[in-house]
Amino acid sequence: MYPKSLAELIESFRKLPGVGEKTAERYALWATEMNEEVVNEFAKSLVNVKTKLHKCKICGNLSEDDVCEVCNDSSRNNKMILVVQSPKDVIAMERLEEFRGVYHVLGGLISSSKGVMPEDLSINSLIDRAKNADEVVLATNTTMDGETTAMYLNKLLQENCPDVLVTRIAHGLPSGGFLDYADEMTLAHALSGRNKM
């Protein structure tokens, strides 16, 4: 139905997260209408992320260099390590412009349903780094897998680095949240974690 090269491009776009047939078709047709330079630039940038980006050898974040910008920044407090699941969490955190410590990217969460075991994640290097740290903030998602991973890491850190303060990001009602829309778990956390005003 489509010319071959168009069909192939639609197939490629369909692989993007959350993109169905209709959207992939719209994206591909956009490419047919765009000028060649823009499309070639697009293709080049796709190839570039695979060739130029790799994991920071210290924290596991994405970087073009051996060591990422955060780990390389001497103004950051490397005694404070914030542990996250993936590079996109680092991006979200950095956007805040509030956290001045460093990161540790696990590369996933422990998950029995997905068959992800502790040895699949960058946990050994975290323990090594934690030995020289003051505080490790466990900032995995507040989902089941995120909680499991946080609990597992907490236990391991207590055993191996008894002098390090291990903390967990706060649970509670999100900003702009409605009490009557919040699920019970969220409400329970919001209540038990209440602060003096």
Added chain:
Amino acid sequence: MYPKSLAELIESFRKLPGVGEKTAERYALWATEMNEEVVNEFAKSLVNVKTKLHKCKICGNLSEDDVCEVCNDSSRNNKMILVVQSPKDVIAMERLEEFRGVYHVLGGLISSSKGVMPEDLSINSLIDRAKNADEVVLATNTTMDGETTAMYLNKLLQENCPDVLVTRIAHGLPSGGFLDYADEMTLAHALSGRNKM
């Protein structure tokens, strides 16, 4: 904030229709996580649509060859020409598997607001083709620009090809449509175009 190559890829994804910062970021991070072969394939297919696809020299549809599959198909009735705005309309029509005539892609619609004039569209070649046709179906959108274009083409066709039957696709309530949600124009068309049951 992002490594350079990631920022560039996000920029590229942002150019896609309807894609904002968050979605572009999600797409780009997908690429960092995908295996290299898939991403290179993606890049290649982008380049391919620009190098391999061009306009069919008869109808203006997208094609890898000089003449598109439809125009090349001798089982299609080339005395019946369906006129559309763009290649995506051809794709939508072909998906129906109902129309057995051929197409004519205008490459746009006459639009005073966007400054698109009749001479910017493939109209001369339509008139030439229409001289040998039995019927020309004007299947431009039922928007203001689509109607303007249809009226303009109808007048031109009547003048230049008086023997050709010029028709317009039906206006009315879409399938699954609710009367109380339909706008007045649609309802008026649905009523005036009513058919005997």
